[in-house]
Amino acid sequence: MAAPNLQLDIAHMLAGGLVLASFLLLYQNRIFALLKVFALHSLLLSVAVAWQADIQGAPHLYITAGIAVVLKVLIIPGALYQMVKRLGIHREVETVVGIGPTMLAGMGLVALSIVLMLRVTETADTLAREDLAFALAVILLGLLTMVTRRNAISQVIAFMSIENGLILAATGARGMPLVVEISVAFSVLVALIVIGIFLFRIRERFDTVDMQALDRFSGERT
Amino acid sequence: MTWDVAVNLAIQGGQMLVVLLLAPLLTGFVRKVKARLLRRQGPPVLQPYRDLLRLLRKEVVLADSASWVFRVAPYLIFAATWVAAALVPTFGLGLTFSWSADLIVIAGLLGSARFFLALAGLDVGTSFGGIGSSREVMIASLAEPALIIVVFTLALIAGSTQLSTIAGVMESGAVGLRVSLLLALVALIIVAIAENGRIPVDNPATHLELTMVHEAMVLEYSGRHLALIELAAFLKLLLYVSVIACVFAPWGLARPDAAPAALGIGLGAYVGKLAVAGFLLALFETSIAKMRVFRVPVFLGAALMLALLGTLLMFVTRVR
Amino acid sequence: MRRAGRTSPSARSLALVRVAMPALFLAGVAGFLVLGILGLALARHAGGRPVVYGASAALSAILCLVAAYDLIAAVGPSHELVLPLGLPWIGAHFRIDALSAAFLVVVNLGAGAASLFGLGDGRHEEAPERVLPFYPLFLAGMNLVVLAADAFTFLFAWELMSLASWALVLAHHRAAGNVRAGYVYLMMAGFGTLMLVLAFGLLAGHAGTYEFGMMRVSAPGALVAGAVLGLALLGAGSKAGLVPLHVWLPLAHPAAPSHVSALMSGVMTKVAVYGFVRIVFDLLGPPDWWWSMVVLALGGITAVLGVLYALMQHDLKRLLAYHTVENIGIIFAGLGLALAFKANAMPAAAALALTGALFHVLNHMLFKSLLFFGSGAVLSATGERDMERLGGLIGAMPLTAFAFLAGSLAISALPPLNGFVSEWLIFQAILLSPALPQWGLKLMVPAIGAMLALSAALAAACFVKAFGVTFLGRGRSGAAGRAREADRFSLAAMLALVGLCVLCGILPGFVIDALAPVAQPLVGGHMPAQAGIQWLSIVPVEESRSSYNGLLVFLFIAVAAWLSAVAVHRWASRAVRRGPAWDCGFPDASPATEYTAGSFAQPIRRVFGTLVFRARESVDMPAPGDMRPARFEVQLRDLIWELVYVPISDAVGAIATRLNFVQFLTIQRYLALVFVSLVGLLVALAVAP
């Protein structure tokens, strides 16, 4: 057994924290809390990315971290917060499945992603493989959150937590060209625009952002 | 050479005349025997000839709605039946034109005649004609397969569908007694009864509307047309008797190159066979009641089954 | 017969012919395509009909003559013409051998007659713009199928033919039921094509050798060959109308314009037979004996069921369509026999059976086209296809009636017409079956013989009905009374076919000889040459066994009829008096008392219907004094439709309905779908070794 590697341990801790935050997202059923947890999620991501920047000696990752902080910790949660307030959306988020089973499923997903990644990436270096395992866990948990939420805003938040997982994976993959970071940031940006347009339009049309109202109009119902 | 041809042609012509002349006699004989069996006096044996002659002299009353089919049909029916009858060996084998048609063709010719008869039944557009036609084709549709299977059995034994050849093989005695033959005989008799509209399938003597088949079809015919159709019916009966006789009782048939004496023997034997067959037919008809029309399929189905059974048993007995 | 071994000028010119032959026919096909475009351009123009039909008739006649020359002069297999079309690395192969030539004769003869009929009858067409463009296309497709020498070109042409005829079926799409007919038709066609694609896929193997030439030399294993046979039966059978794949025929054939019905029934089903023969006899290699059991059984069942269905119909064209099913059954029975003999190395017998089947192909084309023309003429004259509303047309349409009568006699297999000859040949082949070593076949073939005989007898019954009810008796409706004789082109087409029916019936030897080079390569033998036999008889195997002389039988009947007529008129009364029908003394019966198609079929329905159709009759007889009319109802059920197609359609419908919920899920559910499939795959990865 090699000597404990503090750098790696911290990286793992941050990534693990991200997974934990994902669990919190999965668990939250009130929308403001959800927003706050998401901000925390993004903050953890930024720190993780910054830490990677440090240990990989890749300064451009600081930019990524910065973008994440500005956008995902401040602007997006803030904007959504305002929007929720203005639109007067129900504070309670209805979940489709009960919390208990959801958490159990989340545990299963984390286990699955760890098993997969550890089995799969034997040749890759430790950092990459464990980061990837956590990133996969975050993605799967995000998906699970999306599946279990009805509210459009909580879906968007869950989706952005998936993107956080992706960023984590991308940064873990050492030396991945900037292309990916830009694209991640860019996608977040565009997503925000889309959400803005959509949520307002949806709200305009339907007086709600509860997806059940929307589903009534899914194709060929009428 | 030419002499041979002339003789053969003469024999063929003789055959045509013989069947034409003997056919009414056979019917008259059957009628007479039937009457005697019923302890009636009965009409003279020659009565059918008189009937025919009288009919020929009478004028034809044509229904207004009758078309040319109605007028042409009797001649075609008569011609087809006559040709078929002329191709069946009666008193001698080796008819000049026997090779132009085998047993299947003979069945086909009878089918052609029936086709026109059934059409004639429909032509005037009366309900009775329709009854007769529809029943006739129903009966034929069952009788024909049975006949074909009988032919099949015979062809299996003789290796040919030519009646002359079959008769020759049968007469040679190489065949022996076979259960298949017995079954085929029974089937053929049933077919013959059905095809000729005899009791129990049809009653040639009745005009009771709901039971008649053949008579219903010819209801609208009169005069010379009726005469031809009647004659065709006589010929058909004779034909079936001849077929049965030449296949199952080929004794006395004159060989192709036989002396005139043999021909005479053959003719005598033939008349004898006709008499026996006529007697048996009359006996059978008097001892049985006519069945309902819709029992007929069962009767004919039995023929079909027997014929098939005969064929299958043929295979069994062939394996030594 | 061609003499080999010396390069005489004629041999050299023959070689030239062999090169030119495919190109010639392709030029013909191109001509049809041009006509199709012309038809599109002239669709609404008055000149469109004469141009398209006239040119089609001329072109078909030329092609027919060329094909006949190819066959009779025994030109032999042509050179393979390869065009850079179709599958790119293979190209489009075209080749004419004796089999193709024979079918080209059939196709173009039928096409010529149909074009001639269309030339006249087409003037009654209310939607020429839906017929003229597709008609030449249909002809082109049928020709191409026969010319094709690789799988892709074959199937391409096959579907082109289906598609063109589908469009023609939909020409009268506004009439009730025709859209459905088109649907069922195209579905069955699509099914058949897919089956053939599979069959060719098996024949081509891994490497994808789609040329017929390559398939011919490769010998598939027993299992594969069996599968190809099954697929060919499904594929070609669905086009030809083998039971239970026949369901589209009685729907689609009546829906099309009459001359197209004639083509579809008379010619297109033959192209399907060609496909079957090509695959099974030519490409597939030596057969197994059990194949013949399958083909025979299907053929026999098809023949009997086809005619039974026909008997129950009162729509004239539908009745004819069901008869096509019957005749296809007869043809397949013949082909099955040929397979049995071929599998047991009995080339003479196999040639006899195959020749019988192919002869029947020609015959059926002749008389079925003729009958459809007749029904078309009746339809044009009266606007009716329902026999229950017809009757007595023989007065107004004597020539049509005569032609229909001749066709009826021919299809009923009555001597001395052509239908009898081919069935007689098949019977002769059946009679050779005892020599087969397999017990299964020994026992089965006689039963098939019985079925064929049954179907022939029932066919006669059915055509007594069809002709009798339509043309004889008295008119059952006003429409029947207003009928006029068909125009001269239609009549010319019909009478020409009558002539051919008679010719093929009384001089069958020529046809048999012409078919000899067809049988030779397919079964390794051919029937004895008939040309030299005295009196133009035909002899299937040897003279002592059986022989038939249609000419003499025809002459005998003619002479006997003539003699009797002369004699009767000379020596007996000639007097004729017209009067009302006697009818056992019932006076003044109205036409309503006539026997109808339904009542005519009643005895046969009683015999077979309860079993085959689950027929139920119900009589509602009012009590005396009740003024209600009595009602008699017959219920027939189409068991094949109910047992095969309805369940399939129901199952598809049920699954579609069940699955349809997927269209209406919430976004969560859709996400869940994504999620579940992702997790499923990941789990699979995790547990995989």
Add this chain to the structure above:
Amino acid sequence: MIASLLDPIAPVLLIPLVAAGVLMLVPSYRLGARINIAASLLALLAALSLFATGPSTGQLLLVDELNIVFIALNNFIGFTTAVFSASYIAHEVETDRLTPRLLRFYHAMFQALLCTMNLALVANNIGLMWVAVELATLTTIMLVGIYATEQALEAAWKYFILGSVGIALALFGTILIYVAARPVIGEGLDAMAWTVLITRAQNFDPRLLNLAFVFLLLGYGTKAGLTPVHAWLPDAHAEGPTPISAVLSGLLLNVALYAILRFKMLVAANQNAWAPGTLMITMGLSSLVFAAFMLYRRRDIKRLFAYSSIEHMGIATFAFGLGGPLANFGGLLHMTMHSLTKSAIFFAVGHVAQAKGTQRIAEIRGLTVTHPVLGWGLVLGVVAIAGLPPLGLFMSEFLIISTTFAREPWLAVPLVGGLLIALGALILRLGEIAFGEPEGPSVPVHASYVPLFAHMALVLVAGIYLPRPMVAWFEHVAGLLG
């Protein structure tokens, strides 16, 4: 960057990009439509010029045998759709379904979409390709929602959520590929370049490749509309403007499938990885069979054909999954022919919906009577899409089916079954729509039939005769695909 501007590939990207910018500023929708057509035509010419310049490989951009025909196809259909769009849009303005302001946005987005799709096709970098596909998705989301009806918004939202998730999965897969490549190739752009990846793929960690392929297949498969991740597709097709439906079915699905193909080649190049074929076969067949059944209960004509797109994407995916020269050839041909045919069908359907004022199948009857040209055009299109000759899809289906049956007979059963079921549904609806007694209101349409019949003519010609160079290309690529 300067060098890449001079690159022959650049025009296909720059022309639409510039056009998008210009169109944003053009107020008149008529002028916009004309500029749209002109720009598409220019892009088409630029794409065709690539044939002249031949393959070229840059660090980011790439033209090789695989994508060159897709680029040409992309811009050709882009051009014809622009032509169709001009006549379609006019009617939409007349009926007040769209405002000129929205049309400005529409035209700009149209060009942006073409640009991003071109980018996805020419990208030599898996990351760049991903970005392009993502952008293409976003632009189409905008376009799908443009009518802003309840249904359109719902469809767009669904498209957005599902598309984003799909694209996220694809990104993860892309990262995994990079992770797999890095130990072999080293860090940097090379580890994301197709041209490099494919040559070194045999040394990658096979298990990582497996995992990556799962994500990529599901991710890009979402874009390609494969079951069970297809759900956005029918509604997005049905509720957006018809030109967009045509582009979606004709182009975007192809682009996504193209991406899958690229990755399939990569994974297949590694002998130790899972054969990617099994997964593709499974998804392809399930798409085919599922979509075939779904066709029966469709009430909306555009949704009907959207499901048919799923079906055909399934067939192509299946063919590529099966592999081998014949199947790959068939698959490529199928993709091409499907693009042409399906966009042609949407051209027809767009006018049909305008003529009848509805997209409900039940209210469209007897089209060949009321609108003969349109009706027969639709008949031709449906006949083609049903895989009947003499049209091009017959050839591809023939190849796929026959080679499947020769190699994997059991797979042919669902394949043929699915095709038959789909044929049944399509012909059933076609019979109702095109034939029979016409019903309901119908207005004459001033349609431009040129795009419709140009496509059908191409499909017809391809069904009969494939030009030598094209065949050589297909064969070459089919060989590459393994």
